[in-house]
Amino acid sequence: MExxxxxxxxxxxKIEQYDPETTKEISEHYKKIIDLxxxxxxxxxxxxxxxxxxxxxQFLLQGYEQDPEEILRSAMFKEDYRQMVIVKDIExxxxxxxxxxxxxxxxHIGYIPNGYITGLSKIARVVDAYARRLQVQERLTTQIKDxxxxxxxxxxxxxxIEAQHLCMQMRGIQKQSSxxxxxxxxxxxxxxxxxxxxxxxxxG
Ligand SMILES: Nc1nc2c(ncn2[C@@H]2O[C@H](COP(=O)(O)OP(=O)(O)OP(=O)(O)O)[C@@H](O)[C@H]2O)c(=O)[nH]1
Ligand SMILES: [Zn+2]
Numbered sequence: 285m286e287x288x289x290x291x292x293x294x295x296x297x298k299i300e301q302y303d304p305e306t307t308k309e310i311s312e313h314y315k316k317i318i319d320l321x322x323x324x325x326x327x328x329x330x331x332x333x334x335x336x337x338x339x340x341x342q343f344l345l346q347g348y349e350q351d352p353e354e355i356l357r358s359a360m361f362k363e364d365y366r367q368m369v370i371v372k373d374i375e376x377x378x379x380x381x382x383x384x385x386x387x388x389x390x391x392h393i394g395y396i397p398n399g400y401i402t403g404l405s406k407i408a409r410v411v412d413a414y415a416r417r418l419q420v421q422e423r424l425t426t427q428i429k430d431x432x433x434x435x436x437x438x439x440x441x442x443x444x445i446e447a448q449h450l451c452m453q454m455r456g457i458q459k460q461s462s463x464x465x466x467x468x469x470x471x472x473x474x475x476x477x478x479x480x481x482x483x484x485x486x487x488g
Pocket of ligand 1: 419455456457
C-alpha cells in the first residue's frame with residue numbers, strides 16, 4: 285500500500301495504491317454499517333463514502349505492512365557517541381483496539397548508543413509503524429522500546445507516550461481533559477539519575 289503525489293505536466297495527481305479486492309470488501313461492510321445506523325447509503329452524499337472510509341482505514345492501519353526492525357536497520361551508522369539521544373514530541377495517531385477510535389498524542393524517545401546510531405527519522409517511522417495498528421497505549425509503548433533495544437542494542441532505551449483517547453472523550457465516560465501517560469525503560473534508564481535527566485530534557 286502506498287500513498288504518493290506524482291508530478292505530471294506541472295500538475296500534482298494523487299495516486300493511491302490499495303489492493304482493489306480488499307478495498308471493495310471493506311467498503312461493502314461500511315455500506316452495510318451506514319444503512320444499519322439508519323442512514324441511506326445510496327443517497328448522493330454517501331455514495332462514495334464506503335470507498336473513502338475503506339481507503340482511510342487502510343491508511344490508518346497500514347502498520348501491519350511495515351517491519352519496524354527493518355526500518356531501523358536500514359539506517360544504522362557506526363558512531364562512537366555514547367550520550368543520550370532524544371527525539372521528543374513525535375505526533376502519534378493510533379487506534380484504540382477496544383473501540384476503533386483514535387488516540388492521539390506525543391511520543392518521546394531516548395536512547396544511549398552502544399557503537400551504533402540510527403537515522404533520527406527512523407525513530408519516528410518506528411513509532412508510526414506500531415501506532416498505525418489496533419493498539420492499547422501500553423503495548424505501543426513496549427513494542428517501540430523492544431524494537432529499539434533489540435535492533436540497535438543500545439545502552440538503554442526510554443519511551444514515554446502521552447495521549448488522549450477519543451473513546452474516553454466522545455463516548456463512555458466523556459472526560460475531555462484526561463491524558464494517559466505510559467513509559468518503559470531499559471538498561472541505563474533504569475537508573476534514577478539517567479531517567480530523571482531524560483524526563484527533565486523532554487519537559488524542557
Ligand atoms: N489500558 C488501556 N485501556 C484502554 C485503552 N484504550 C481504551 N481503553 C479502555 O478499554 C476499556 C474497555 O472496557 P469495556 O468495559 O470492555 O468497554 P466499555 O463498556 O466500552 O467501557 P467504557 O469506555 O468505560 O464505556 C475501557 O475502560 C477503555 O477506557 C488503552 O490504550 N489502554
Ligand atoms: Zn477505546
